[in-house]
Amino acid sequence: MNSEELEIKEERRVVKKVPANPIPQSMVEMFYYKLGEESKEFPGRNLALYKIALGTGYRMEDLTDLLIGDLKKAIENGFLEIQEKKQMDSWKTYIKKNPNSNRKPPKKRKVFIKSNLLRLLKDYTRGKRNSEYAFKSKQGGYISQKSYSEILSKIGKSLDLKHISGHSLRKTYAHRIYERTGDIEKVRINLGHKDLETTKRYLNVHESEVEKDSEIIDDMLDF
Numbered sequence: 644m645n646s647e648e649l650e651i652k653e654e655r656r657v658v659k660k661v662p663a664n665p666i667p668q669s670m671v672e673m674f675y676y677k678l679g680e681e682s683k684e685f686p687g688r689n690l691a692l693y694k695i696a697l698g699t700g701y702r703m704e705d706l707t708d709l710l711i712g713d714l715k716k717a718i719e720n721g722f723l724e725i726q727e728k729k730q731m732d733s734w735k736t737y738i739k740k741n742p743n744s745n746r747k748p749p750k751k752r753k754v755f756i757k758s759n760l761l762r763l764l765k766d767y768t769r770g771k772r773n774s775e776y777a778f779k780s781k782q783g784g785y786i787s788q789k790s791y792s793e794i795l796s797k798i799g800k801s802l803d804l805k806h807i808s809g810h811s812l813r814k815t816y817a818h819r820i821y822e823r824t825g826d827i828e829k830v831r832i833n834l835g836h837k838d839l840e841t842t843k844r845y846l847n848v849h850e851s852e853v854e855k856d857s858e859i860i861d862d863m864l865d866f
Contacts, residue, residue, distance in 0.1 A: 664806040665814035666799075668822070671697070678798050688778050688786065689794060691767045693812065698760040700816035700833060701752070703788040703809030704728050712773030714764050717756055724753045727835065752835045814845070821846055 666674050675693060682689040696706055705725050717723040730749040738744060756764065767777075776785040792809040799807025813834075820830050831842040 661806050663808045663810040663814055664804070665818045666804065666807065666811055668815075668819065670802060670804065671815065674798060674802060674804075677802060678795070681798060681801070682794070684781065685779065685786075687767070689791075691763060692778050692786075692791060693795075694763055695760070696809070696812035697816055698763075699723060699754040700813050701725060701754070702727065702729060702813055703791060707778050707788055707791060708785050709777045710773060711768050711771045711775045711777050714768050714777055715773060718761065718764050718768070722753050722755045724751045726751045730835065817842075817845060 675690065678693055679686055679690050692706060695701075696703060699706075701723075705727050709725075713723075727749070734746065734748050737746060778786050778791075780786040780790065788809055795809060795811065796807050799805070799811070817830050817834055820833055821827065824830075827839060827842055827846070830846065831839055834842060834845070836842045836845070
């Protein structure tokens with residue numbers, strides 16, 4: 644293979660995306676404070692989006708384009724209900740390939756608003772117009788998922804945390820439920836996953852269980 648062929652092969656190589664890590668529970672509060680200290684612009688936006696993502700488990704792409712009116716409606720209803728883009732895109736792709744299918748579009752995912760999150764939403768929306776984007780950018784629109792992920796990644800690096808992005812907040816949400824309940828099915832329901840295997844991979848449960856099994860086997864060697 645000559646150099647030109649090697650160069651073409653290198654260009655075609657698919658780079659494997661590194662999964663986001665959750666923020667360790669012991670670091671969640673410190674991360675929040677560091678985010679506030681480092682947010683020279685839009686500190687209120689960055690901190691509110693951090694807590695809302697942690698408290699709801701929505702993907703960042705489903706939160707960044709919300710309007711103030713959406714948040715006020717959630718306050719009034721007692722829950723936030725969003726049509727998740729990833730599931731909707733998956734359904735549209737399926738219907739395009741199977742136009743005669745009777746498969747219904749995915750339902751909106753509902754997350755109930757409790758006291759701490761309710762207080763945050765009330766404070767954050769107070770005095771703002773319904774038509775405003777909830778999480779504005781310098782350009783006048785809303786902050787992109789990528790831009791917010793870059794902010795979180797920078798904070799993560801400053802705290803020696805690897806592979807932190809916007810998706811880390813959804814994973815932190817999932818791990819918190821699992822740590823509190825030990826019930827993977829609860830996590831699956833809250834994340835809106837279709838099957839349990841997806842949730843297990845999400846939580847890296849297989850790996851942790853294998854490690855526990857290794858400890859059990861290792862105990863047999865204590866003689």
